[in-house]
Amino acid sequence: MKKLKQRWGIDSNFQIAVIFLVFAITGSTAAKLAAPVTTFIGLDSETTNVWLYWTARILLIFPIYQVLLVAFGWLFGQFQFFWNFEKKMISRIGLGFLLK
Numbered sequence: 488m489k490k491l492k493q494r495w496g497i498d499s500n501f502q503i504a505v506i507f508l509v510f511a512i513t514g515s516t517a518a519k520l521a522a523p524v525t526t527f528i529g530l531d532s533e534t535t536n537v538w539l540y541w542t543a544r545i546l547l548i549f550p551i552y553q554v555l556l557v558a559f560g561w562l563f564g565q566f567q568f569f570w571n572f573e574k575k576m577i578s579r580i581g582l583g584f585l586l587k
Contacts, residue, residue: 497568506568509559516559517552524551553577 492503521544525531530540553573560569577583 495568502565502568505563505565509556509563509565509569513552513555513559517548517555520551520555521545521548 488500488503492498492500495503495506497503497506524547525540525544528543530543532540553576557566557569557573560566574583577585
């Protein structure tokens with residue numbers, strides 16, 4: 488835990504617990520929200536090719552996750568940590584130009 492706190496630049500074990508909680512809530516919520524979004528755009532699991540449906544759903548989870556991560560981070564008082572995390576993740580996948 489000491490290494491993780493040093494790497495992330497945080498001070499307490501409570502902050503680590505809150506950060507892990509935010510990651511868990513965000514992942515679950517993004518996966519749950521992807522289903523109605525795919526239905527809204529006209530892709531249904533019963534009428535659409537399985538490969539197309541799941542590819543679209545997974546691709547939709549990514550932007551939903553990014554937005555929710557910062558939002559839940561803000562709600563739990565860890566906005567700065569998650570905003571920095573978000574900027575680093577976006578630049579690593581080659582979309583850093585979006586942040587300028």
